[in-house]
Amino acid sequence: MTAAGSRLFRSQAFIGGRWVDASDGRAFEVHDPADGALIAMVADCTPDDAEGAVAAAHRAFLSWRGVTPLERGRVLRRWFDLIALHAEDLAALLAREQGKPLAEARSEIAYGASFVEWFAEEARRIEGDIVASPSKGREILVLKEPVGVVAAITPWNFPNAMIARKVAPALAAGCAVLVKPAAETPLSALALGVLAQEAGLPQGVLNILPSTRAQEIGSAFTRHPLVRKISFTGSTAVGRLIMRDSAGTIKKLSLELGGNAPFIVFDDADLDAAVAGAIASKYRNSGQTCVCANRFYVQSVVYDDFAARLVKAAAALKVGGAFEPGVEQGPLISLKALSKVEALVADARARGARVLLGGARHSRGGTFYEPTVLGDVPSGAQLLSEEIFGPVAPLVRFETEEEAIALANASEFGLASYFYARDLGRVFRVARAIEAGMVAVNEGFLSMVEAPFGGIKQSGIGREGSRYGIEDYLELKYVRLGGLEG
Ligand SMILES: NC(=O)c1ccc[n+]([C@@H]2O[C@H](COP(=O)([O-])OP(=O)(O)OC[C@H]3O[C@@H](n4cnc5c(N)ncnc54)[C@H](O)[C@@H]3O)[C@@H](O)[C@H]2O)c1
Numbered sequence: 001m002t003a004a005g006s007r008l009f010r011s012q013a014f015i016g017g018r019w020v021d022a023s024d025g026r027a028f029e030v031h032d033p034a035d036g037a038l039i040a041m042v043a044d045c046t047p048d049d050a051e052g053a054v055a056a057a058h059r060a061f062l063s064w065r066g067v068t069p070l071e072r073g074r075v076l077r078r079w080f081d082l083i084a085l086h087a088e089d090l091a092a093l094l095a096r097e098q099g100k101p102l103a104e105a106r107s108e109i110a111y112g113a114s115f116v117e118w119f120a121e122e123a124r125r126i127e128g129d130i131v132a133s134p135s136k137g138r139e140i141l142v143l144k145e146p147v148g149v150v151a152a153i154t155p156w157n158f159p160n161a162m163i164a165r166k167v168a169p170a171l172a173a174g175c176a177v178l179v180k181p182a183a184e185t186p187l188s189a190l191a192l193g194v195l196a197q198e199a200g201l202p203q204g205v206l207n208i209l210p211s212t213r214a215q216e217i218g219s220a221f222t223r224h225p226l227v228r229k230i231s232f233t234g235s236t237a238v239g240r241l242i243m244r245d246s247a248g249t250i251k252k253l254s255l256e257l258g259g260n261a262p263f264i265v266f267d268d269a270d271l272d273a274a275v276a277g278a279i280a281s282k283y284r285n286s287g288q289t290c291v292c293a294n295r296f297y298v299q300s301v302v303y304d305d306f307a308a309r310l311v312k313a314a315a316a317l318k319v320g321g322a323f324e325p326g327v328e329q330g331p332l333i334s335l336k337a338l339s340k341v342e343a344l345v346a347d348a349r350a351r352g353a354r355v356l357l358g359g360a361r362h363s364r365g366g367t368f369y370e371p372t373v374l375g376d377v378p379s380g381a382q383l384l385s386e387e388i389f390g391p392v393a394p395l396v397r398f399e400t401e402e403e404a405i406a407l408a409n410a411s412e413f414g415l416a417s418y419f420y421a422r423d424l425g426r427v428f429r430v431a432r433a434i435e436a437g438m439v440a441v442n443e444g445f446l447s448m449v450e451a452p453f454g455g456i457k458q459s460g461i462g463r464e465g466s467r468y469g470i471e472d473y474l475e476l477k478y479v480r481l482g483g484l485e486g
């Protein structure tokens with residue numbers, strides 16, 4: 001099925017409950033990364049469109065915040081049911097525009113839907129407090145109220161889930177939302193808009209503005225006084241710009257940024273489990289996730305065994321297009337992304353790293369890259385301090401637990417981290433010592449709606465999902481009640 005063949009396919013922006021062209025009539029191309037085929041022309045929204053969308057969202061917010069949490073939850077539940085009903089269609093659109101294997105696209109749709117389901121339930125559990133007053137005849141109330149108009153800016157690597165992870169709690173809290181998806185992958189966002197409209201979301205509560213003019217649209221959001229919060233997911237470099245530009249109007253910020261996850265294999269690890277976890281955390285989405293293992297630290301005594309097993313498992317990964325049966329690794333998103341991976345591998349090799357597997361463009365051509373394992377990567381190699389965002393596993397030996405922790409923490413990032421060990425004392429020591437927002441122990445996958453997702457240091461601010469995730473879309477209001485004396 002072509003993208004345009006889907007009932008959920010839209011090429012226009014979704015603003016104020018209407019499907020519209022960009023105000024200057026321009027449109028941009030969307031391509032299938034597997035073969036570069038043109039799959040859509042999509043409205044290229046302008047700053048004027050953003051201004052109009054903010055006005056529509058603010059009008060909608062003033063009534064949406066008055067809808068009871070019970071009813072807001074029911075609208076979200078209907079949205080979830082429609083997403084579930086159209087999961088295959090959504091997965092096909094996603095795989096077509098982002099390139100990930102269809103099986104991974106299906107998993108992403110389920111993951112994104114889980115946030116809509118979860119916050120449909122959480123809407124009814126937004127509770128304030130009545131605090132014990134220090135004086136008679138007076139009460140202290142703490143109310144939780146929606147932040148207001150939220151601008152969500154999202155990346156291309158999870159074009160469904162990163163939107164659902166923001167929009168669901170925002171709507172549950174009573175906010176209205178503007179979404180600017182990545183220009184590489186707008187179709188998934190627009191398809192969610194189709195289903196939100198069918199679920200009965202009032203006009204203007206959700207607005208979706210595809211655009212190649214990211215900086216201009218971002219500025220329109222960060223500078224607008226009616227936009228009270230920016231929820232950004234993307235690179236740390238752009239997150240810094242968003243943070244800087246939001247200062248003028250003191251916006252609330254949620255920043256889900258870059259990662260550089262350590263993956264530590266101790267001498268008491270279950271090596272089969274460690275290899276399975278390494279494959280899961282390194283090669284998912286061809287290494288293009290923020291929580292991918294980015295550097296592998298392996299205790300010397302098990303290094304050769306682990307390296308050999310990882311090479312064997314990575315060599316077995318089937319590389320191909322999203323819709324080919326059994327494919328486990330797709331293309332990178334662009335030639336620019338491919339060139340970055342090539343440069344990082346070349347730098348490591350120039351410094352003395354050994355290629356144990358892959359290390360070159362895949363014979364498929366295009367933006368496909370071979371599943372790669374590099375051995376004995378020397379300190380100072382760029383890919384140990386930068387996010388690789390490709391299917392490359394750099395291995396480094398270590399001797400002691402203290403050394404492994406120091407290596408893991410020697411990064412300005414602190415998003416995800418992984419380690420394999422079976423000694424209980426070690427598990428608690430290392431889990432507490434690692435500087436990260438998320439620590440997976442004897443697991444290669446940690447993303448689920450029940451848990452608070454997010455990072456520390458330069459990996460971001462705030463958490464998404466879990467019972468904590470809705471707090472970022474709420475403000476506290478303290479009400480002091482006097483004159484209540486009998
Ligand atoms: N922490 C997380 O939850 C998480 C999740 C997914 C991706 N990421 C990170 O995102 C990055 C990959 O995604 P990407 O390449 O789309 O990131 P990116 O920062 O280039 O783009 C992210 C979004 O910001 C927009 N953007 C780009 N420049 C902008 C500007 N000057 N002003 C306003 N908006 C701008 C883009 O159009 C896109 O919609 C990686 O660093 C990855 O780690 C983090």
Ligand SMILES: O=C[C@H](O)CS(=O)(=O)O
Nearest residue numbers: 157158288289290291447
């Ligand atoms: O790329 C970042 C995503 O948050 C990864 S996950 O879908 O949450 O695992």
